[in-house]
Amino acid sequence: MTSNARQNNLEDLTRIWKQWYSDTRGIFTEKYGDIAHLIAINIDEQLIQAMVRFWDLAYRCFTFNQEDMNPTIEEYAALLRVDNVQFNKIYVKEPKLMTFKKKLMKLTGMTDTWAKKYIKKKNEVNCVMWFSLRELVQNHPNILKRADLFALAIYGLIVFPKIFRHIEVAVVDFFEKLRQ
16 A cells, blocks of 8 residues: 655745744743644655554554554643643543634634635535635734644644645644643
8 A cells, every 4th residue: 555645835834933033932832832843844754654554544543463553642642742631531522513614713813704715615624725824824913813823734734634735624623622
């Protein structure tokens, strides 16, 4: 089995990070930890090839010689450097109380018109184009919103990149939970 380890272009994120003043980077790091370092990590295509070979799509886990291996909440928390995970809590997917458009409006501070313009459906999934968020990350008047949107971009383009050059609804849902 072969795979194409296609990666989002991270030059925009790198440029934005370098252009930010140290106090802005400090605010970001205080709020989101070291996730900005993911921008500079080079993808090891051979490692990705090996991982794909052992990934069981039906069971959503790695399978080695009939043994299943699935990362735990603790391992994901360590890998993503999330320190507010409650390990004795059962995590379930809650029903969607707020629409994707409303979540995006709340997260960006933008209007209904803006959200309608930039929400797209790709592969039957609602998502927002990276270039529309890039403009906000660079120019949003609220520095905390800039940091939030930059973190969302890292999660959507690097950590959970499902749709090329887009950030899908599941990433926004995850990000909302993370912020809570």
